[in-house]
Amino acid sequence: MADTPETLTLTLDGGDVTIKFRPDLAPKHVERIAELANEGFYDGVPFHRVIPGFMAQGGDGGNGDGTGGSTKPNLKAEFSAEPHVRGVCSMARTNQPDTANSQFFIVFDDARFLDKQYTVWGEVTDGMDLIDALPKGEPPKTPGKIVKARAA
Secondary structure (H helix, E strand, C coil), X not given: CCCCCCEEEEEECCEEEEEXXXXXXXXXXXXXXXXXXXXXXXXCEEEEEEECCCEEEECCCCCCCCCCCCCCCCECCCCCCCCCCCCEEEECXXXXXXXXXXXXXXXXXXXXXXXXCCCEEEEEEECHHHHHCCCCECCECCCCEECEEEEC
């Protein structure tokens, strides 16, 4: 992208969640998230895995159930020492490091055991209460959804 966006806004049923992008940590992942958001890929996508005290995972615009991703190629890992603490946004992947695609998670509490193993690409700066309020489960009975996602 010519100009790296500064934030991602996730509109949920209860309001907006603002995420500050961290291109200093993961420029390729920030570019991918912004690109997918502005293409409307995340619109209507559920948080399909929400574990109390751990994290909320979403971003599967392919299948919506955690088994898919986008049609774009997987990304090479951009691991950093940035700690996985409350509000941090990181990429989901398989057991293989270079398999992040579109799915991401937002950390509820300290999850430092993930440090240097998952790509941190942002942090929630406003609206964490909306993430806290997402229906819990793997998958939740009635999952919370991203109504709209846009990078700016």
